[in-house]
Amino acid sequence: MQIFLPIADIPVNVFLLLAMGAAVGFVSGMFGIGGGFLMTPLLIFVGITPAVAVASVASHIAASSFSGAIFYWRRRAIDPLLVVVLLSGGVVGTTLGVWTFTQMRALGQLDLMIALSYVVLLTAVGALMFWEGLRAILRTRRGFASSTRRPGSHGWIHGLPLKLRFKRSKIYLSVIPVVAVGIIIGFIGAVMGIGGGFILVPIMIYLLRVPTSTVIGTSMVLTLVTMVFATILHAATNHLVDAVLALILMTGGVTGAQFGARASQRIRGEHLRLLLGLLVLSVGIRFAIELGIRPNDLFTIRETGDGG
Amino acid sequence: MTARMALATLAVVLASSAGLAVRAAHAERLIVSVSNQRVTVTPNYSGEELVLFGSVENDAPTPATRTGEYDLVVTVKGPPADMVTRRKERRFGIWLNTDYRQFLKVPTYLALFSNRPFDAIASPEVQRRQQLGLKNVLLTQRVGPDYADVVPNDAFRSAFVRLRSEHGLYREQTSAVTFLTPTLFRTGIPLPANVPIGTYDVGIQLFSAGALITQTETSFDIVKVGFEQFVATAARQNGLLYGLVTAFMALMTGWMASIVFRKD
Numbered sequence: 001m002q003i004f005l006p007i008a009d010i011p012v013n014v015f016l017l018l019a020m021g022a023a024v025g026f027v028s029g030m031f032g033i034g035g036g037f038l039m040t041p042l043l044i045f046v047g048i049t050p051a052v053a054v055a056s057v058a059s060h061i062a063a064s065s066f067s068g069a070i071f072y073w074r075r076r077a078i079d080p081l082l083v084v085v086l087l088s089g090g091v092v093g094t095t096l097g098v099w100t101f102t103q104m105r106a107l108g109q110l111d112l113m114i115a116l117s118y119v120v121l122l123t124a125v126g127a128l129m130f131w132e133g134l135r136a137i138l139r140t141r142r143g144f145a146s147s148t149r150r151p152g153s154h155g156w157i158h159g160l161p162l163k164l165r166f167k168r169s170k171i172y173l174s175v176i177p178v179v180a181v182g183i184i185i186g187f188i189g190a191v192m193g194i195g196g197g198f199i200l201v202p203i204m205i206y207l208l209r210v211p212t213s214t215v216i217g218t219s220m221v222l223t224l225v226t227m228v229f230a231t232i233l234h235a236a237t238n239h240l241v242d243a244v245l246a247l248i249l250m251t252g253g254v255t256g257a258q259f260g261a262r263a264s265q266r267i268r269g270e271h272l273r274l275l276l277g278l279l280v281l282s283v284g285i286r287f288a289i290e291l292g293i294r295p296n297d298l299f300t301i302r303e304t305g306d307g308g
Numbered sequence: 309m310t311a312r313m314a315l316a317t318l319a320v321v322l323a324s325s326a327g328l329a330v331r332a333a334h335a336e337r338l339i340v341s342v343s344n345q346r347v348t349v350t351p352n353y354s355g356e357e358l359v360l361f362g363s364v365e366n367d368a369p370t371p372a373t374r375t376g377e378y379d380l381v382v383t384v385k386g387p388p389a390d391m392v393t394r395r396k397e398r399r400f401g402i403w404l405n406t407d408y409r410q411f412l413k414v415p416t417y418l419a420l421f422s423n424r425p426f427d428a429i430a431s432p433e434v435q436r437r438q439q440l441g442l443k444n445v446l447l448t449q450r451v452g453p454d455y456a457d458v459v460p461n462d463a464f465r466s467a468f469v470r471l472r473s474e475h476g477l478y479r480e481q482t483s484a485v486t487f488l489t490p491t492l493f494r495t496g497i498p499l500p501a502n503v504p505i506g507t508y509d510v511g512i513q514l515f516s517a518g519a520l521i522t523q524t525e526t527s528f529d530i531v532k533v534g535f536e537q538f539v540a541t542a543a544r545q546n547g548l549l550y551g552l553v554t555a556f557m558a559l560m561t562g563w564m565a566s567i568v569f570r571k572d
Contacts, residue, residue, distance in 0.1 A: 006540040011501070059558040066562030067569075108394050108405045228555045235551025239543050243554045244536070250558060254565035291402040298396045298403075299467035303389050304410070 007242035008052045014248060016046070021252020025064065028253070029260025030267075031276045034061040034195025034223055037122060039249065040114075041283055048245070050114045051105060054193030055231075055240035056249070061195040062227040063250040064257055065220045072217030079168035079214045083221045085175050089182025090226040096183070097190025098233040105238065108302070117192050118287040125199055126281025133274030140270065169214045177208060185222065190230045195223035198280065336378075337365040338524040340512050347499065349532040355476075358497040358528065364514060366491065379422065379429040379515040380485045381440055382495050386417025386477075386530075387506030393468045409464040410450040416504040417477050418445065421484035421495045430518045438513060438520060442469050442480045476500035505530050 002011045020042050028035030036057050043053035072078050104110040160174035181203055185196040200219045204210040210218065235241040264272060340362035347356065364378055390412050397406040422429060426440045439445045443460035447468070451458070458465055472478035477500065485495040497510075508530065513523040532540075543550045 004536050006536040007543055009502070059554050062555060062558040063562040063565075066559050067566040068562075070563065070566040108392065108408060112402075112404045228558070231555045231558065232548065232551035235543065235554060236547040239547050239550075241543065241551060241554055243539055243543075243550070243557065246554060247557060247561070250561040254561060254569075257565075258569045293403075294398075295396055295403055297471070299464070299471060300394050300396075300405070301468060301471050302392050302394070303416075304392050 003244070003248075005048075005242050005245050007056075007240060008048045008245055010047060012046065012048075017245070017248040018252040020046075021060070021249040022256035023252075024249075025253035025256025025258075026260035026263070027256075027279070028064060029257030029262075030264040031198070031260075031272060033197040033201075033276075034065055034227075035253070036061045036189075036194035036196075037118075037192070037198065037280065037283060039253075040193035041118065041286065043245075048242075050111045051101075051238070052240050052242055052245075054101070054114060054191070055234035055238060056242045056246045057193040058190070058227045058230040058234060059241060059243070059246040060249040060253055062224055062231060063246075064253050065195060065197075065224040065227065067254055067257070068220045069217065069224050072220060075217070076168075077214055077217035078221055079166055079210075079218050081164070082166045082169055082178070082210065082214070082218050083225075085164070085178045086182040086185075086218070086222045087225055089179035089184075090186035090222055091182075091229060093183035093186025093188075094190045094226050094229050094233065095186075097187040098230065098237060100187075101191055101234075102237055112291075114192060115287050115291055117188065119284055119291065121188065121192070121199070122280050122284030123288065124284075125202075126277050126279070126284050129198075129202075129273055129277030130281055131277070133270050133272075133277050136270035137274065166210075169210050169218075171209060171211070173208060181208070182222065186226045186229075189223075189226050190233070195227055197223050198276070335366060336514060336522050337367065338512055338514055338522055339363050339365055340510075340524060340526050342497070342510065342526060342528050345528050347528065347530045349503065349505070349530060349537075350534050353501060355498065355500045355503075358499060360495050360497060360510065360512075360526075362493055362512060364491040364493075377516065378487070378490070379424065380487075380493055381426075381429065381438070381513045381515065382419075382421040382485060382497075383439070383445075383511040383513070384417065384419040384421075384497055385415040385509045385511075386504050387415070387508070388413040389416050389504075390414075391468070393464050393471075395464070395467070409468075411468060412448045412450055412455065414447050416506075417499075417508065418442070418472070419478070419497060420445070420480045421497075422482045423485040423487060423493070425482045429515050430520075434518060434520070442473075442478060475502060477502070477504075499530065503530055505532050 001014045003014050004011045020039070024035040024039045024042065027033075027038060039060060040050075040053050040057045043057065044050050048056075069078070101110065104113045160176050162175045163172055164175055165172050181200070185200050188194065188199075189196045197219050200222065201215055204215050204219060205212065231241055267275075340360060343359040343361070347358065360382060362380075390410065391414060392408050392410050394405040394408040396403045399406065420441060422440070426435050426444075429435075430438070430440065435441060436444050446457050447465060448455050448457055449465070460466070469478055476498070479498070485493055487493045506529070508528050510526045510528070511523060512525070514521045
């Protein structure tokens with residue numbers, strides 16, 4: 001069944017979109033991430049322009065992270081104070097990200113910037129995750145108990161001033177690195193159309209030493225708010241959010257996520273990390289190849305105004 | 309009373325003599341009509357073809373110099389827009405946009421139809437002056453501080469025309485106009501699914517023996533209706549409100565999912 005997407009301005013098959021939403025939802029439920037880094041590239045590959053894909057996926061991630069956040073809220077696995085401090089940075093980062101997005105679009109380099117950030121970020125993060133997962137598996141094979149490595153009980157981050165006590169997470173930490181992380185995640189989220197969960201969770205665990213009990217719930221709330229904010233900003237400034245597209249993706253996504261969450265309970269943690277690393281890495285490499293091969297058409301046209 | 313009558317008579321005489329003068333110069337008149345003045349594009353619209361009908365009315369006896377063979381050129385122009393054409397080049401091993409040209413107020417849809425090739429209708433000089441054919445249509449570019457069209461084989465101009473043609477938005481068909489009788493003609497105007505909305509101007513030019521005899525104009529509107537158009541208009545005109553509604557919709561979907569799939 002073909003449907004015409006009003007903002008993307010192309011006809012697409014509804015069932016294809018639903019299937020894509022469900023597949024990405026499955027993966028996101030499995031790994032506890034938003035899945036934006038998979039959804040945005042998929043949309044680009046089916047012919048939706050990168051600009052519309054990035055802007056519309058923001059609202060899709062908002063939906064899936066909201067249902068996740070409700071789940072973790074009920075289990076009291078969210079640290080409200082940590083959320084507030086992260087958000088103060090997240091809002092700034094998102095605003096900067098949407099502004100950069102608009103500037104690059106005017107210069108005609110938006111597609112390139114999106115592709116380059118995918119290549120750099122995904123290959124780096126993917127390779128790290130893959131390596132981590134592989135080492136963990138090798139350690140267990142050799143008979144050591146697998147544990148999260150915590151080298152050095154106090155890094156330089158823990159010597160910074162403006163310390164706050166985050167009660168729910170049971171940590172005593174400076175607000176500076178927390179705000180900085182918020183800014184970075186907000187920025188790349190708005191520019192790349194990703195929630196940033198797959199980067200945020202490792203940063204919070206390894207850098208900020210947030211306990212695993214509150215890390216996923218807290219990261220989901222941050223994702224939720226930055227993505228809601230990004231949706232509104234993208235809609236207000238660039239008029240690129242396709243609500244019809246977003247609604248179809250959401251419907252597929254939230255359904256798929258439920259099955260993914262169930263499937264993940266049958267796979268071991270290290271294997272899960274290895275798989276996720278491989279997935280992230282392959283998307284990054286796919287973008288790198290795309291940049292290197294000669295495009296079918298060297299010319300592109302874009303409408304810039306109604307000529308009035 | 310007499311003064312007024314005299315004036316009226318004078319007016320009538322003047323008018324009829326003016327009319328005679330016009331008729332002497334152009335013996336032919338064009339009468340045209342499109343099959344649909346207002347095309348509505350619905351969500352499942354997959355393209356349509358309008359039909360333009362017309363006839364050449366000949367009031368005065370045809371001058372002896374004319375062979376009686378008419379040539380007809382129909383030009384359809386969609387609403388104008390500014391566009392940018394960008395070219396990718398290989399830099400540092402990757403392909404990226406480097407050079408660009410701005411096209412100003414160029415038609416978003418452009419179709420040129422005739423009954424035979426433009427070269428057979430008129431001399432290259434007339435073709436240029438009357439903008440016959442895609443290579444002669446004026447496409448204004450901003451070149452530095454100037455506004456001008458460039459040579460037809462300019463890389464950006466030809467890429468622009470080629471890309472628009474690939475989307476069915478620019479077209480040139482030199483056999484599309486058919487004469488049903490020596491004076492009655494018709495042509496189809498194909499409108500693809502991605503046709504821009506707005507007012508379309510149709511110019512009809514009548515040629516004979518390589519010279520323009522007369523021309524006329526008509527127009528039609530393309531309007532989009534339905535939910536999709538409502539969404540598109542809302543996104544463009546009330547961006548902030550649209551964003552808020554979309555964000556709210558996202559939250560509702562997430563909330564519904566958490567109720568439907570609640571496990572505990």
